[in-house]
Amino acid sequence: MRVLNPVSPLSGDIASFFNNMFALSCVIFGLVAVLLVLALLRYRARPGYTTPAIQASGHTLLEIGWTAIPLLIVTVIFVFTVKAMYRTAPAELIRTPDVQITGHQWWWEVRYPNGAYTANEIHVPVGKRVNAWILGGDVIHDFWVPELGPKMDAVPGRTNSLWIEADRPGTYLGACAEYCGTEHAWMLIRVMAQPPADFAAWLAAQARPPAAPSAGDALRGAQLFRDRTCINCHAIAGTDATSRVGPDLSHIASRTTLGAGIIENTPENLARWIADPQKIKRGVLMPDLQLSDEDVRAITAYMETLK
Numbered sequence: 001m002r003v004l005n006p007v008s009p010l011s012g013d014i015a016s017f018f019n020n021m022f023a024l025s026c027v028i029f030g031l032v033a034v035l036l037v038l039a040l041l042r043y044r045a046r047p048g049y050t051t052p053a054i055q056a057s058g059h060t061l062l063e064i065g066w067t068a069i070p071l072l073i074v075t076v077i078f079v080f081t082v083k084a085m086y087r088t089a090p091a092e093l094i095r096t097p098d099v100q101i102t103g104h105q106w107w108w109e110v111r112y113p114n115g116a117y118t119a120n121e122i123h124v125p126v127g128k129r130v131n132a133w134i135l136g137g138d139v140i141h142d143f144w145v146p147e148l149g150p151k152m153d154a155v156p157g158r159t160n161s162l163w164i165e166a167d168r169p170g171t172y173l174g175a176c177a178e179y180c181g182t183e184h185a186w187m188l189i190r191v192m193a194q195p196p197a198d199f200a201a202w203l204a205a206q207a208r209p210p211a212a213p214s215a216g217d218a219l220r221g222a223q224l225f226r227d228r229t230c231i232n233c234h235a236i237a238g239t240d241a242t243s244r245v246g247p248d249l250s251h252i253a254s255r256t257t258l259g260a261g262i263i264e265n266t267p268e269n270l271a272r273w274i275a276d277p278q279k280i281k282r283g284v285l286m287p288d289l290q291l292s293d294e295d296v297r298a299i300t301a302y303m304e305t306l307k
């Protein structure tokens, strides 16, 4: 139950609100159960039972009571809900986001103001309230990292604001929480909270173009990347690959997973993915390019240089 394990003031607010509502529900359930049992015992049919001569119908005070009390309870819940919503999410659109997160079928594009692009892994500095934009690239997705804060829909054509905050360093798992097609289950989110200095170093490194390969398989891989149409969908900083249909690959070797969390990012897995992504993530929009084993090896070698 990650949602009840808050690691930020935002998720803490949500968890305590849930706990209070749960406690209130338990009290109401207990009260109703006790009254029900009492009524059953008191008014049960006994030997020699006959229908009472006086039949009562309607009781104005009771009826007003059982309408007014629930109304009062629902009003209190409503007020606390609205308060929690205002405390855990920006009330209006953030003008200058610290990060832009776009939901795509089936991965998350992550963009920072310094020009860095990454995918599925969102680095944030610990202890800072990060202002995020949540955007929709194709269909509606929903960004949710339960330990860190509320959910936010990623809607095409709309800009939604969200706060992300983590009190402690660590990796916090999230997922797409709105059904968005075949691979909805595999668009996982990893929020990596780092000490501010580490975060700044990471961010600066991600904005730098990777070193161009100079020889061997990696150099041939860079050529193949252009010739075998990878370039039509993927960008790599510092090269003429600028298309952002699929994830930016400028620093792919520095990421922990492939396919939005479906496999670990190892050289072997990367080679399997390049050879036939459909085998690993059925329905993924990256096609099987029918590459030879040799070409797969060369492209993998190139990707492994993109740290």
Ligand code: CUA
Pocket: 103, 104, 106, 140, 141, 142, 176, 177, 178, 179, 180, 181, 184, 185, 187
């Ligand atoms: Cu994206 Cu479900």
